[in-house]
Amino acid sequence: MSGEEKGTTSGRPGGTGILIAILLLITVIAVGVTVWALFFRKTTPVLAPDYAPVEAEPNAVPIEDEPEEDKMEAAQGGGAVSMTYQKNVTISLADSAAKLMFQNPSKSVNDMVLQLILVSADGTETVIAQSGTLKPGNKVERLDLIEGAAALSEGTYNGRFNVLYYDPDSGEKAIVNGSVEGIEVTVTQ
Amino acid sequence: MTAVVLTAAALTMSMGMTALAVTTTIEGSNRSTKTQVTGYYDEGNGGGTVYKVDVEWEGMTFTYSANSSGTWNPNTHDFEGASESGWSSNTNGIKITNHSNAPITAKLSFQPTSGYPDITASWGTDGTESGEYTLASAAEGNSFKSPDNAPFVETAMQLAGDPGTISSHYIGDVIVTLVTE
Numbered sequence: 001m002s003g004e005e006k007g008t009t010s011g012r013p014g015g016t017g018i019l020i021a022i023l024l025l026i027t028v029i030a031v032g033v034t035v036w037a038l039f040f041r042k043t044t045p046v047l048a049p050d051y052a053p054v055e056a057e058p059n060a061v062p063i064e065d066e067p068e069e070d071k072m073e074a075a076q077g078g079g080a081v082s083m084t085y086q087k088n089v090t091i092s093l094a095d096s097a098a099k100l101m102f103q104n105p106s107k108s109v110n111d112m113v114l115q116l117i118l119v120s121a122d123g124t125e126t127v128i129a130q131s132g133t134l135k136p137g138n139k140v141e142r143l144d145l146i147e148g149a150a151a152l153s154e155g156t157y158n159g160r161f162n163v164l165y166y167d168p169d170s171g172e173k174a175i176v177n178g179s180v181e182g183i184e185v186t187v188t189q
Numbered sequence: 190m191t192a193v194v195l196t197a198a199a200l201t202m203s204m205g206m207t208a209l210a211v212t213t214t215i216e217g218s219n220r221s222t223k224t225q226v227t228g229y230y231d232e233g234n235g236g237g238t239v240y241k242v243d244v245e246w247e248g249m250t251f252t253y254s255a256n257s258s259g260t261w262n263p264n265t266h267d268f269e270g271a272s273e274s275g276w277s278s279n280t281n282g283i284k285i286t287n288h289s290n291a292p293i294t295a296k297l298s299f300q301p302t303s304g305y306p307d308i309t310a311s312w313g314t315d316g317t318e319s320g321e322y323t324l325a326s327a328a329e330g331n332s333f334k335s336p337d338n339a340p341f342v343e344t345a346m347q348l349a350g351d352p353g354t355i356s357s358h359y360i361g362d363v364i365v366t367l368v369t370e
Contacts, residue, residue, distance in 0.1 A: 077248025077280065082288075084241040087369045105241075175362055176246040176283070182369035 050173050052111050052166035057132035059142045063103050066137070074109040079174045081108045081165055084139075087180075089116065089159060091128075091187045093152060096145045098129050098185075102161070103139035110174060111135050115162035116143060118150060118185060125160075126150045133166070152187045159183035241288035242295075243341075244365050248280035251348050251360075276348035285365065286341040287324035294368040295342065296321045301361040307350040308360055316347040 072080035084103035091098045104112045116129040128150050129143040163178035259271035285295045297320040299310030312320040322342040331338045346363065 072243065072245065074245070075247040075280065075282075077250060078246045080243070080245040082241065082243045084239065086237060086239060088237075174246075175249045175359075176244065177362060177364055178244060179364055179366040180240075180369065181366060 049113065049164070052113060052133045052171040052173075055132045057114075057134050057138075057140055057143075059144070060131070060134055060138040060140050062137055063105065063139045066106055069105070069107040072107050072109055079110045079165055079167070079176060081110045081112065081163075081178070083108075083112075083163060083178065083180075085161065085180065087183050089183055089185045091145070091152065091185060093154075093187060093189050096147075098143045098145060099141065100143065101139070101141055102134075104134045104136050106137040108136040109168065110165040111168050111171075113164040113166065114140065114143070115164070116183075116185075117160050117162055118152075119158045119160060127162070128152075135168070154187050154189060157185040157187065159185040238291045238369075239289060240291065240293065240367075240369060242293065242367055243284075243286040243288065245284045245286075246363070247282045249278070249346070249363065250280050251276045251278040253348075253352055274351065278346075278348075281345045281347070282343065283346065283363070283365070284341060284343045285322065285324065286339050288327045288336065288339050290326055290328040291369070292323060292326045294321060294323050296366040296368065297344070297346070298364045298366065299346065299348075299361055300364060302359060305350075305352050305360045308352060309349050310361075310363075311347045311349065312344050313347075314345050316349075318344060320344075 072082065074080040082105045084101075084105060086101040089098050089100040098116055100116070102114055112131075112134045114131040114134060115127050118126050118128055120126070126149060127146065129145050131140055131143055134140060160183050161178075161180040163180065165174040165177055166172065167174065253276050254272060254274060256274045257270070257272045259268035261267075262269050283297065287293050297310075297312055299308075301308040310320075312318040322344070324340040324342060325332070327333070327336075327339050332340055352360065
């Protein structure tokens with residue numbers, strides 16, 4: 001093969017090589033980001049507040065038709081709560097919200113903060129929603145999801161409620177706190 | 190070769206993209222298409238399980254007493270009031286009451302703070318209870334139509350372990366875990 005034929009056949013070998021190198025670099029970066037996002041990205045845990053949030057839960061509403069019950073009595077330094085709930089929770093990805101039923105009846109002494117937690121098969125727990133302060137006599141049937149807390153897809157998940165109790169006067173977190181296991185979370189579009 | 194590399198790169202870059210929502214549109218009289226129909230069962234307002242649980246607790250104040258050889262009594266030439274180290278409390282009670290129309294299991298646990306990792310808890314007045322209690326449904330037996338007779342458990346927490354020098358009064362949390370059936 002003559003030199004002219006060789007030059008005609010190969011065109012601009014330098015330019016093509018650079019293009020391939022750039023594309024390979026982009027490919028490596030894309031693979032790295034994907035691997036990190038799937039296996040190594042850590043979700044920042046939502047810490048339980050030591051003091052009750054100043055803001056009341058915006059989605060909280062008064063409990064209707066509550067039966068008349070005597071206010072519970074709390075021992076000195078102690079506490080007393082009543083919780084009413086259902087174990088089924090539905091999450092709407094379109095609304096970015098959880099639909100649930102959780103009440104802090106009027107007879108409770110303590111304020112509450114409710115966390116909705118998803119439990120994965122390996123036991124990893126992720127807080128996906130957290131209420132503001134829920135005072136006695138109020139219920140919540142919707143909680144806004146924490147943005148970026150978890151990537152969810154349609155289906156069912158195991159969950160639990162973390163229920164934090166707070167002194168109604170000082171706002172300080174109580175020594176005793178609650179956890180409700182067996183929550184069934186259904187995710188829909 | 191170039192085409193193969195370019196194709197592979199394009200496919201790999203698409204891995205990092207967020208999945209696109211797919212909308213299926215049915216239109217026109219001469220066209221047909223398939224769309225997925227999803228149904229959910231709503232059991233309505235009646236007949237479901239409603240859980241209502243009361244939790245009451247005392248101040249949970251504990252005092253740790255170090256080993257004491259007692260006080261010397263010069264009359265008897267003996268030490269009196271000797272005691273071993275340990276925790277004591279008279280505000281360590283917990284009560285859990287089930288008003289649900291289903292049984293629940295209540296599990297008690299103690300989580301020491303990072304400053305007191307050696308502190309452990311046991312349950313019952315003598316510390317021999319498991320800390321796990323099954324409470325019957327309030328819709329059965331004496332409790333049915335009688336809220337004052339709701340199933341309940343009343344117990345106490347005991348602490349063990351040397352705290353060393355107590356620098357903070359907050360030594361841990363009690364967790365009441367309710368397991369729904």
